[in-house]
Amino acid sequence: MPANRDDGPATGRLRPPGLAMLLAEARGIFEFNTSLLLSPLLMRAPIGDGHPVLTLPGFLASDLSMAPMRRYLKELGYDTHAWRMGRNTGGVARMQSALLDRLKEIHAEAGRKISIVGWSLGGIYARHLALQAPDMVRCVVTLGSPFANDVRATNATRLYEALSGETVEETSELQQAIAGDLPVPVTSIYSKSDGIVNWRTCVLRPSDTAANIEVRFASHVGLGVNAAALWALADRLAQAEGQFMQFDRSGPFAIAYAPAEHAQSA
Known part of the structure; x- marks a missing residue:
């Protein structure tokens, strides 16, 4: 693989996004406002x-961060559920029992398999839940989630370790399991302009039940309210249970998606 700015000069390890990309995350509010303007098209x-x-929120976020997404999905006809665990301060190992209990609660209430949408760290939780309880999970969609390759390549790793009490090294066996193939259909939505997470940590190994969707110019903090990302999410969730098709990049937001072969290249 040719050298690139994402790789460390000597170790070959991935680097977190640079300062310029981190500062550009402020455009997330623009993505949200754009989605509001485009809501008739999104419907x-x-x-x-x-x-x-x-829906599982990202690191330091709460259910409020995914309220616009839940409202959108509810209007499309889905039975949406928040995680109801307050602010996400991290801890993949620490949170697994409570998350599994929440999944079981929803499954018992609905009597149907559940699709899980996880934003950033929430996507790591979602993938772990699919490994723990594949009989209750219909599909998984992650948004800017660093589950593959060098997962330390984020601008939030040190804060995550400080607040969660877990280090990446301590949970390496768990991380390896999460990074592998899932027993349910899965889609990773991500952006190469992500200022928090190195995009290479979000790329799935392509298969008949896995899809990568790169949304051009999206921010990390805006990915869950980005119009093109929401359209892709709706497309993924609309697939019949037990069926999976690769994402059709035509449609009203076609210009926002990188070609499939480009999106899946590492």
Whole structure:
């Protein structure tokens, strides 16, 4: 692989995004406002079948951060659920029991398999839940989640370790499991202009039940309210249970998606 700015000069390890990209994360508010303006267009997405969707927020975020997404999905016909655990201060190992209990609660109430949408750290939780309880999970969609390659290549790693009490090295065996293939259909939505997470940590190994969708120019903090990302999410959730198709990049937001072969290259 040719050298690039994402790689360390001597170790070959991935680097977190640079300062310029980190500062550019402020454009997330623009992405949110754009989605509001484009809401009539977004409502042309496929209608849902009413199955439950659990949303898991990113590091330091709460259910409020994913409220616009849940409202959008609810209007499309899904039975949306928040995680109800307050602010996400991290801890993949520490949170696994409570997350599994929440999944079981929703499954018992709905009597149907649950799609899980995780933003950033929430996507890591989502992938772990699919490994723990594949019989309860319909599909997983992650947004800017660093689950593969060098997962330390984020601008939040040190703060995560300080607040969660867990280090990446301590949970390396768990991280390896999360980074592998899942027993359910999975889609990773990410952006190469992410200022928090190195995009290479978000790329799935392509398979018949896995898809990578790169959204051009999206920020990390705006990915969950980005119009093109929301359209892609709606497309993924609308697939019939037990079926999986690769993402069709045509449609009203076609210009925002990188070609499939480009999106899946590492």
